[in-house]
Amino acid sequence: METAELSPFVYWSQTKQTLSLKVDLKDAKGVITEFTPTTLSFSANGTGARGVNAYRFRLKFYERIEEESATYTVTDHKIEISIRKEEPGWWVRLVATPQKPHWLKVDFDRWHTEEDAEIPEPAARDVREDYAEEYQNLQKKEIGYVREKTKKVYLVIYNLAMFVGYLHILIVMGVMYLRDGPDSIKHAYEYVGTSFKFVQLMQYMEVLHPIFGYSKGSPLVPFFQVSGRNFVLFLMIEMEPRMHAKPVVFYVFTIWALVEIVRYPYYVSQLLQRENGLLTWLRYTIWIPLYPAGIVCEGIILLRSIPYIEETQRFCIDMPNKWNITFDMVLFLKVYLLLLALPGSYLVMSHMSKLRVKKLGRGRAKAKKN
Known part of the structure; x- marks a missing residue:
């Protein structure tokens, strides 16, 4: 009974x-x-x-x-x-x-x-x-x-589509590696570069979501996160063909995709109010090894790009010109690297650490001993 x-x-x-x-x-x-x-x-x-x-x-x-x-x-x-x-x-x-x-x-x-x-x-x-x-x-x-709100249906579809996109990228790279072994690493951009550019551009929808009330928070946070990746993807890799075959491209693609195939299902579970302990734990734990590894890989890509930009003077602006300005892309990359390595990584890690404490004790109140 x-x-x-x-x-x-x-x-x-x-x-x-x-x-x-x-x-x-x-x-x-x-x-x-x-x-x-x-x-x-x-x-x-x-x-x-x-x-x-x-x-x-x-x-x-x-x-x-x-x-x-x-x-x-x-x-x-x-x-x-x-x-x-x-x-x-x-x-x-x-x-x-x-x-x-x-x-x-x-x-x-x-x-x-x-x-x-x-x-x-x-x-x-x-x-x-x-x-x-x-x-x-x-x-x-x-x-x-059960009738659902249009916003909720859209967000579920969007997050599922993004999950499928990043999962497709991981599967393609995994299949190619099983077939060709380490030789496939230098062909990663050839295999999945187009797919990666598409899903990364689609992530700008996450900047629009808080603007139009589809999600909470500031649009600046997703804007800087997405733009940071796209800076590396479109300007440092896509614009320089000699970077396409670098092994670090394979590694950074793998890290980015692993983060996202956990993040998007977690968002779907929150939208559907189907809490999953393992998924929540992964969402707020997997970043511990992956974020530092991703920052290192992005830093290597920037460092490897500096000699190519010095050679080609791509993105550099010299005097004289009609705007009457100068811009040194090499100096910009060195400053960007410094910011990425020090305050940037600290801010990202501390933010995720606070979220992890909050979410994995999700709603668990702080106890005061009498």
């Missing part, structure tokens, strides 16, 4: 900027609090209203929270959870749905009355968002499938 899931009593209060939850659980062990911007999942073993048992609950918040700043404190008699609201303001209730769980109570010791702060009337809300699972089940029963 299946055992019913037990939930502890939870007492909540708020200020304009924060939420406070008090979980009525004594001698709690194995506390896990997992956050997303809209939900909290809690589980622990301890002594609650039904004696010594495993207790758990899940809350969908009325508005969004800052998941990365959430903390909890475990004492002998309770667990206190502190959460910061994404947008300051008074919530009319804690949970998204009008009906609150029977185990959720108001913490009157910390509660602010209407005299302390004006709490607004509930704003009009989309019932389909508050009851998302029930609405999806109803759609499946009535029309046989």
Whole structure:
């Protein structure tokens, strides 16, 4: 016989900027609090209203929270959870749905009355968002499938197409290597150069996505990332035929493609809300060996290109000219190499390291020892 899931009593209060939850659980062990911007999942073993048992609950918040700043404190008699609201303001209730769980109570010791702060009337809300699972089940029963937003469908198709593109490149290079052995390395650009140029140009769509509201974040981050690769691909490799047969081209193509065949399926899993532990781990771990290797390969390509540019004076502008300017591409590449090797690599590594800590403890709040 299946055992019913037990939930502890939870007492909540708020200020304009924060939420406070008090979980009525004594001698709690194995506390896990997992956050997303809209939900909290809690589980622990301890002594609650039904004696010594495993207790758990899940809350969908009325508005969004800052998941990365959430903390909890475990004492002998309770667990206190502190959460910061994404947008300051008074919530009319804690949970998204009008009906609150029977185990959720108001913490009157910390509660602010209407005299302390004006709490607004509930704003009009989309019932389909508050009851998302029930609405999806109803759609499946009535029309046989779930209607998805056009933006979501487009992003799924885009990410799948990009995954197929990079997978095709890896398969072609792998098959050629199995057939011809190390001799195939110098023919990498001949085999997959055109395909690589196409998928790299397509990545500029990721610069447009945040501009048109298809994704969050700044368009500058993907712009600089994509442009950095395309600078190496189109200006250093494509424009100099003598670079095509260099082994480093094979290696940099392999590294770039390996990063992307993990990144794009991860995005698809997030869009479909199908979290995969292995895929998430790979997304935020595979960069540890691949990013440094990629930076080294890109640096070698730039270094190997300098003698060719000195010889051909490609991209260099000398006086006199109608613009009355000069530009030394060799000097530019030396400065670019210096920036790539020092601050550039540090910024990329530190950014990914922070994301890894956040995502692999995904939503897991920071614990404060009492």
